[in-house]
Amino acid sequence: VVAALLTITTSTNAHEMYVSMIPNGANVPGVEALGHVNPNGDGTLTGFGEDFASAFYVWTKELCNKDSDGDGQTNGQELGDPCCEWDLLSLNATWTEGVSHPG
Numbered sequence: 001v002v003a004a005l006l007t008i009t010t011s012t013n014a015h016e017m018y019v020s021m022i023p024n025g026a027n028v029p030g031v032e033a034l035g036h037v038n039p040n041g042d043g044t045l046t047g048f049g050e051d052f053a054s055a056f057y058v059w060t061k062e063l064c065n066k067d068s069d070g071d072g073q074t075n076g077q078e079l080g081d082p083c084c085e086w087d088l089l090s091l092n093a094t095w096t097e098g099v100s101h102p103g
Contacts, residue, residue, distance in 0.1 A: 022052070022059050023079045023086040024099045034102075048075060048103040059086060069103020078102040 019025030019034060028034055033041030035049025045053065048068035055063045064076035064084035076084045078100045085094070 018052075018057065021057055021088065023076075023081040025079075027097075027099050028079075029099075046103050051075075059088075067103075071103070073100075073102075075102040 022034070025034055031039050033039060035046055035052055036042065037044040037046055046069070051063055051066055051068045059081075061084045064081055064086075065074050067074050074082070076082050076086075079102055080086075080094055080097075080099045082094055
């Protein structure tokens with residue numbers, strides 16, 4: 001029981017940590033675990049999840065300009081940072097509404 005609670009707590013804390021590391025990470029509608037195939041987390045990563053991990057979990061201009069899901073929009077466009085100006089210090093994305101899943 002303790003191990004299960006630790007796993008849940010660790011999973012929740014990791015989720016909160018990662019969503020704060022990208023623009024609008026907590027504002028993508030219908031997604032609890034951005035970057036995972038399973039929208040509730042755990043398991044296989046999406047293209048964006050793999051790209052974010054490859055960037056060492058840092059929102060870089062390269063990650064921002066990438067189109068992780070191949071839909072014709074950059075990750076930055078989908079997450080409200082089309083000019084790739086967001087950073088952890090400002091926490092202000094260009095827009096906060098109409099964001100979509102970057103894949």
